[in-house]
Amino acid sequence: MIELLQYDFMVRALIAAALVGLAAPVIGVFIVQRRLALLGDGIGHVALTGVGLGFLTGNSPVLTALVVAVVGAVLIELVRVHTRTSGDLALALLFYGGIAGGVFLTGLAPGASTATLTSFLFGSVSTVDQQDVYVVAVLAAAVLAVLAYFGRELFVLCQDEEVARAHGLPVRFLGMVIAVVAAVTVVIAMRVVGALLVSALMVVPVAAAQQLTRSFRVTTGLAMLIGVLSALTGLSAAFYTDTAPGSSIVLIAIAVFAVASGAGAVLRARRGRRSGAGRDARAEPMADTISATDPGSIST
């Protein structure tokens, strides 16, 4: 493990990966609860057009991707709010347009190849430069700060949008905050995990953590821990196997999920047996309970 740290590029990549692992599950816990688990995916596709634009215009692809991803996220949120349905078709068009635009613009750019684009699709160990680390650090701090500032409002919003409105909360604005923060997170994660897999780092650690927890706060903390550990171990594995880090990071996160859901099942069975003797002796009818009628976007 120590020899990894002898390579400067690896140190930079590990720092970036740790920051991504920390920030992605925090926005993830809100988008999972809001049933937008695929939002990150959509933004990732759109961000690729930004990457292509960066290659073509000779600007930093990370910065152009940031602008395009934020614009895309705002559009996605507007479509979602105004169509009242999921806006399925409009979103699909945006996603395909995003990835097609990215491939097309990169193809037009002199010197850029599909290989260059691949490093943005699935992440890359060796291409994170010093400037990238600074950008990632600043953006990760911004993501965490915004979520700490709006955390309670977002909790209410993601629990029940109507209740949030009945509290007088600015629901449209808060929805936009979630979309924009998700876009920024996608761009941070793009260098290490890749645009196509970044969403996994938002969603999978949350899905794993919620197998084991009872509170929102603990779920968030545990998801961050799982995110950081998957990102660091996945990146190291990628170094040794010479593969794209996005794949190993996501596979490790999914392995953690598998273990957690097994452990969660055991935990719940034990909890049920313990409480079964006393408190559930006069169980109320289960009609209309959440678990009976609505499993949520991620099964627990």
Place this chain on the structure above:
Amino acid sequence: MLPQASPAETSSPLAFSVRDAVVEYDRRPVLRGVSLDVRQGEVVAVLGANGSGKSTLLRAMLGLVPLAGGEVSVRGVPLRRFRDWGRIGYVPQRLSAGGGVPSTVREVVTSGRINRLRRFLPPSAADRAAVDDALASVGLGDRAGDSVHELSGGQQQRVLIARALAGGPDVFVMDEPMAGVDAANQQALARTIEGLSNRGATVVLVLHELGPLEPLIRRSVTLDHGVIAHDGAPPRPEGDCARPGHDHVHPHADADRTPAAVPVIEVSRRD
């Protein structure tokens, strides 16, 4: 002077004023010109068959559904300009599942104080006390650390009521608070609502039947196909307060003051 919603006291200020409200879902009218005044301190039951527009009326009163016609004002202020949402406690029909991220009973109930919590700071002693009181008055004090998803439907219903109580509002809008709650806990909830009413709170609630709330409710509004079919004393098999042992207490409190704390009402614990 505490408004007790008796017909004689029609002088208290309006909590809600609904004028010719029309609500349409996909151009299908659900409310077809409803007018309703609710005075502060009144307890009003909204009754009617499924699909008669009960929930829609409640949601229109809070601006949760857009009006196709008419207007709503809350405490004399048109809904569009109303800002004092901390005084309104809304109890939705059921706990929304969301994406399945767990949260504890305490977390959900504490979120009812969203308009009072201080940014970046943990809940204050006053916040925690209000949450404890709210939990105690719905009989869930010992379930604070449990995930809401592990509770039964009736218990979840009580969590939603506790969430509204925790914010310390003086106007409650409840959408079928008794749905899925067993008989013993319906009695307990009825006592909670009676306690609120005794302290001058306004309560508007959608009910399927009056049930244990019957002694408390002096006015019911019955909706039929989106219009008000009846507004007045509820159909009642027995006289007011005729129930044996019914002890109607009318404390003297300043009607304009928000109840300082949620009343702690002893309820029979089911656990």
